[in-house]
Amino acid sequence: MIQTLVITIPALLALIECIRRGPEKAFLNVYLPVLLLLPQQYEWPISGQYHFADTAILPIALFLLFQSKLKWEWDSIDFLVIAYVGVTVIAEGMNEGYKLGSQNLFLQELPSILLPYLAAKNILRQPQFAVEAAKRVAMSLTIVAIVSVYEFRMGVDLFTPLCDAIFGLGHGALFRGGFMRIQGPYGHALTLGTMMVIGFRVARWLDWSGVWSEPLGFLPVSKIRFCEFWIAAGSVMALSVGPFLGAACGAIVISVFRAQNRKRALVSLILLISLVGPPAYRAFDDYVSVDPAAARASGDGLQEDSAYRRMLIPLYLPIVEERPAWGWGRSGFPVLDTMYSIDNAYLFTALTFGVYATILLVALMVWPAVRLTIFSLPLRPSDPRALAAFTMIGIYILNAVMDCTGSGGGTPGVLLFIVTGWTAALLSARTQEFAEIEAVPSWQRNQVGFRKVMV
Secondary structure, three states: HHHHHHHHHHHHHHHHHHHOHHHHHHHHHHHHHHHHHHOOOOOOOOOOOHHHHHHHHHHHHHHHHHHHOOOOOOOOOHHHHHHHHHHHHHHHHHHHHHHHHHHHHHHHHHHHHHHHEEEEEEHOOHHHHHHHHHHHHHHHHHHHHHHHHHHHOOOOOOOOHHHHHHOOOOOOEEEEEEEEOOOOHOOOHHHHHHHHHHHHHHHHHHHHOOOOOOEEEOOOEEEHHHHHHHHHHHHHHOOOHHHHHHHHHHHHHHHHHOOOHHHHHHHHHHHHHHHHHHHHHHHHHHHHHOOOOHHEEEEHHHHHHHHHHHHHHHHHHHHHHHHHOOOOOOOOOOOOOOOOOOOOOHHHHHHHHHHHHHHHHHHHHHHHHHHHHHHOOOOOOOOOHHHHHHHHHHHHHHHHHHEEEEOHHHHHHHHHHHEEEHHHHOOOHHHHHHHHOOOOOOOHHHHHHHOOOOO
16 A cells, blocks of 8 residues: 555646646656656556556646647657557557456556657647756756765665665666676666666757856856766766667767768768778677677676677577567567576567567657658758757667667656657747747857757
């Protein structure tokens, strides 16, 4: 009983904020901080297994659905999101039955996929709310990084002890190279690293547009640079290679988009890849083409993890081929050679929900990025709409890379659907919403910032 009451506290706070100031403010002031600062691995022991953020989004979505100013314009991205949820729910029903499978999964995906997407698409269409949402992300992840210094040095995660006592859970420590890997409120160092690199992209977006450029006050640094430093530090303390690789890929693509001469930048990138790519791939393939047990014996934990991931796809592909359409269900696929952890989101989705769901998962990262590219290429690299599009493209790329190294989902998965809603909002924005900025002198644009421009 006490566990259910604790989980519903964010819902009560969100309801109060909706009544007092509206669902937009509740999304900014309750939902995003709850999602980013509270551990989401704790759940109430009743149908649906809702977490803190799941309960917080419910009253917000309810208020949004019934407010008179809600304007919904259907988009191809909407259909992709709905199709993904529909296919996964059907697949789970085919494997586990309607009540145990489809019903429970839909109850879980409603607050973790559909409602965050709906709220983001509606709320982030408004420029001032888009700015505030980005600030909440940057501030929350800065707090996580600063608090996690204690975990990095002392080995105690300050985000979880109270919830561990209430819910009767605990979590183990992770080490690499003799150093503690911080997990913060996200349950795993890899997940925290993913959150930090996504947050860094959002912080860079704020920085490019002159938001929070004023000094911090007690330090000779701007507020946004302070956030950028700590978010970067948080990603380092996670000691996870996957997020760094994903962030590097996203940053490279963004640098091409932001170049004054995009054609020359693209040609230079292709030449660099053609020269460095083959030898780098051979070196990497040699590094991971070992037995994980041998790598463990040598004490190289990074090589062990990499070799483990390399073995997953050829080992489990025949299992996927046995049930390609609807998969095996969330608890149904056979475990081979004690390889319980499926550290590849595409493989995990294929095993769990089948090939159709996997195709839709890929489409949810590729299609929005393609549309953002088409949308942004005719614009100047400094155009505020282009800066927003570049940022989202970078986030999709780093998530696509990251999904090759982890099973996906969790808080980064929810945040990705919020970004997808933001993408749909940007693509459906009216041109006149940005007209004011064109008339403002360039030296004043940092003062205008997102207040009039960004969606």
